[in-house]
Amino acid sequence: MLKVEDINVYYGNIQALKGVTLEINQGEIVTLIGANGAGKSTLLKTISGLLKPKNGQVLYEGKSIGGKQAQAIVKQGISHVPEGRRVFANMTVQENLELGAFLRKDKAGMKEDMERVYVLFPRLLERLKQQAGTLSGGEQQMLAMGRALMARPKLLLLDEPSMGLAPLLVKTIFRIIEEINATGTTILLVEQNANLALSIADRAYVVETGRIVLAGTAEELTSSEKVKMAYLGGH
Incomplete structure (x- = not known):
């Protein structure tokens, strides 16, 4: 459904994404895990048209959308829930x-x-x-x-939906994410709570300093020693 191929994204002279490639299939929940500042939000913003890649391409349903205006991308079926909620x-x-x-x-x-x-x-x-x-x-x-x-939307981009919420509410939000997915909406999720994100995802990518360093099914990443040590509290 979505294919990101070798994209590089800059903020001024600072390179935020370095040759990132990933794909999302129809109906999946895919999660991006990684430390703050790793480039996860930048990737979502590039997919939704808020940032333009310097090179590489973003393909949605086979068509290139990299560099298109955000509202044209919404029209095609991609919605973005930004970090920090941004309600009016x-x-x-x-x-x-x-x-x-x-x-x-x-x-x-x-x-x-x-x-x-x-x-x-x-x-x-x-x-x-x-x-x-x-x-x-x-x-x-x-x-x-x-x-x-x-x-x-056919594809929903969620950036840190649990940020700043009480644990009970986080559970509710994640249950609803699963319900939204069950009705046919594909989801790309950025989430600091890696344990929770991996518990509902089909597949996951680990982002470190603008690069994807690991990819696999949620189960594979949950049992990876490296992921456990870095993101799952070591157990």
């Missing part, structure tokens, strides 16, 4: 969700998706008229995910 604080929950569908014209489909979001996140239904800035961190994360789903 002064708008209500409902207005935030409606914004997620701003490129769509199919009113009936939008209504259907809005109802699906309420089923996945009942808390949002209770807070419909509330300003997004007054929600808790967990509720804002739910809203950011719900808003991304309103574009009816």
